[in-house]
Amino acid sequence: MTSPLEEHYGYLAIAGRAELYQAAITQTITPGDTIADLGCGVGVLGLQCLHAGASHIYGIDYTDAIELARETMQRAGLDDRYTAMRDSTFRAVLPEKVDALICDHVGFFGFDYGIIDMVRDARARMLKPGGAVIPRRIDPTIAGVSSESARELARQWSEADFPPEYKWLNTYARNTKHAHNIEAADLCSPAVAVASVALDAEGPELYSFKGTLEIARDCQFDGLAGWFNCELADGIWMTNSPLAEARIARSNVFLPCLEAFPVKAGDMVGISLRFTSAGDMIAWTVTPPGGKPQKMSTWNSRILTQADLAADEGKPPVLDRNGRARLAVLALVDGQRTAAEIEAQVLASQPDLFPTTDEASRFIRAELGRLGL
Ligand SMILES: C[S@@+](CC[C@H](N)C(=O)[O-])C[C@H]1O[C@@H](n2cnc3c(N)ncnc32)[C@H](O)[C@@H]1O
Structure with a gap:
């Protein structure tokens, strides 16, 4: 699996891409604009917008890359103009409507990573009337x-x-x-x-x-x-x-x-x-x-899972061991217990869900990480 560092190094290293986005940003963004950077990765497009005079960027990404964006902006002293949001763009709720949307969700065939629906949703929920979209077509x-x-x-x-x-x-x-x-x-x-x-x-x-x-x-x-x-x-x-x-x-x-x-x-x-x-x-x-x-x-x-096949046959879905383990973790997330307490409680109450306590700890930490805890 590619690490976020490898993946995003790959995007930043594409020759000519930053220059094209720079030209588009210069043409589109007016100093003082607020912008949502959809699927921002390590935040590079938002950073380009900040350098072009944007007043505030909402960078949204659901992977660990968002933590790199957050820390990059902190280290650069730009964090008062940058809000890093670890979320899906389809769920994220911004505190204000923005002047422009930007993203590079352009797939190999253009549309095939879902840019059309991603931008459609963000246009409806995040963009001011008449706001700009980069890319536009x-x-x-x-x-x-x-x-x-x-x-x-x-x-x-x-x-x-x-x-x-x-x-x-x-x-x-x-x-x-x-x-x-x-x-x-x-x-x-x-x-x-x-x-x-x-x-x-x-x-x-x-x-x-x-x-x-x-x-x-x-x-x-x-x-x-x-x-x-x-x-x-x-x-x-x-x-x-x-x-x-x-x-x-x-x-x-x-x-x-x-x-x-x-x-x-x-x-x-x-x-x-x-x-x-x-x-x-x-x-x-x-x-x-x-x-x-x-x-x-x-x-x-399309690769059909056993669950897909069961759904097609109208059978009631049944949780597998992974599902039961997730349920056990989620049931304990109440805003009171610490991650260590949740881990200890799941280990004590569900000793048979995992082959070893190491595996249990790894699973529980990964689940809490997915929740951003
Ligand atoms: C092609 S990369 C672009 C990263 C960065 N914007 C750039 O131009 O270098 C797409 C990024 O979008 C994120 N992403 C894809 N769909 C998303 C969604 N619906 N919500 C949040 N992030 C998403 C991925 O995690 C990935 O970091």
Whole structure:
């Protein structure tokens, strides 16, 4: 698992990103503005806004990164202008409405980390009427892909030297959105924007695209490449497009076909693509010239737990050992007991929930940490 330090070093180190956000902030923010930094991580976008003259930042993140943001602002003597909130943006309640929202929740395909719903919720609950949103628009874009490296991803479970028992996962791999670095040479058609998603205005919950891709060369059609063109502010664009010279280093997506097929220059391949504003579902259909439509969807690679299956069958849910342990901890959080007292009481009252007392202590501390205690 990546540590918060590694993860956020990765974001800060993306060449060119800070400059693009700086240009957007300079164009959008007026000195004295208040700003909500959604999914702020270690707080870097809020810090840029403070340097641009913002009067107060509400930095919101539900991971440990928020503690790094908090301490960074304290050490820099900026904590009187920075409120660090350890929370989900969907739950956080600000003491005032703000002049602008900022975030970099731009996924590999633009919308696929849930930026649309995150900003929609924050716009409704946190933003003053007419307030600004950075980024303001995302155009997710696709093109046909013919490339050995993408092909490898699509057939990784069926052709790798794994035990044959895992070959059934081939269908999952072909209904998966793969993170992949795609080069211009991997594309076999011109690019087409599948939507223009306004983040500063209301939009639908389901986006649909239908169109055709004209094939540029004789090759094997492996699937679709996806990327984003994202307008941070008027005329300031951030992109991970394989076709752009000035692209930021963020992966693209590869959406495979169930079966790759041969195409010739000038062929037309039919495409339809749908995605939800939550960013959690992408469905794509590829119709070969003169062939039958191939229907793929990330829904088909959803991993169902025993609880999901029980819910589908209408069975009453039952707490497992983890659930019972969580319940035991939560029942003791009353605003009076200290963490050490809760730990001692759970250990005494539930001796059989954990194999060892060390494991019990680790679990209880992690649970209290999740609650921010
Ligand atoms: C892509 S990182 C960006 C971090 C930082 N804003 C930057 O630009 O470097 C996204 C961050 O958003 C946080 N995050 C994602 N969804 C969130 C939500 N609904 N509420 C709070 N934090 C969220 C993640 O924990 C992660 O730190």
